[in-house]
Amino acid sequence: QVQLVESGGGLVQAGGSLRLSCAASGRTFWRYVMGWFRQAPGKEREFVAAISRSGGSTDYADSVKGRFTISRDNAKNTVYLQMNNLKPEDTGVYYCAATTGSWVATTPKDYDYWGQGTQVTVSS
Numbered sequence: 001q002v003q004l005v006e007s008g009g010g011l012v013q014a015g016g017s018l019r020l021s022c023a024a025s026g027r028t029f030w031r032y033v034m035g036w037f038r039q040a041p042g043k044e045r046e047f048v049a050a051i052s053r054s055g056g057s058t059d060y061a062d063s064v065k066g067r068f069t070i071s072r073d074n075a076k077n078t079v080y081l082q083m084n085n086l087k088p089e090d091t092g093v094y095y096c097a098a099t100t101g102s103w104v105a106t107t108p109k110d111y112d113y114w115g116q117g118t119q120v121t122v123s124s
Contacts, residue, residue, distance in 0.1 A: 002024050003113075004096045012120075016122070018120060019081070019082050036094060086122045091121050095117045
């Protein structure tokens with residue numbers, strides 16, 4: 001089992017940047033495919049980005065391609081989401097998730113473990 005704790009959310013103006021971090025417990029972080037999801041009020045949780053166990057493969061939602069970058073540091077048990085050129089529609093609670101399942105994993109049901117979420121608010 002792994003525990004996930006997100007940080008780095010906040011309030012930013014449109015066009016700004018934020019970097020989210022997700023710290024994982026345990027010594028088997030390298031075994032997990034990691035993902036980021038977000039959920040806006042009244043909407044379903046949606047896929048943002050995912051990264052393979054080695055970090056060699058990544059996948060992004062079309063809405064964030066070219067603006068967001070997912071990365072991981074297996075030595076630090078941490079996955080990151082660099083978010084640039086933020087838009088008001090990026091507002092929501094951002095969740096980190098982990099799975100021992102197959103790559104690629106782009107739906108919430110693919111993931112076994114979730115963090116508590118961190119709020120990102122982009123003002124226009």
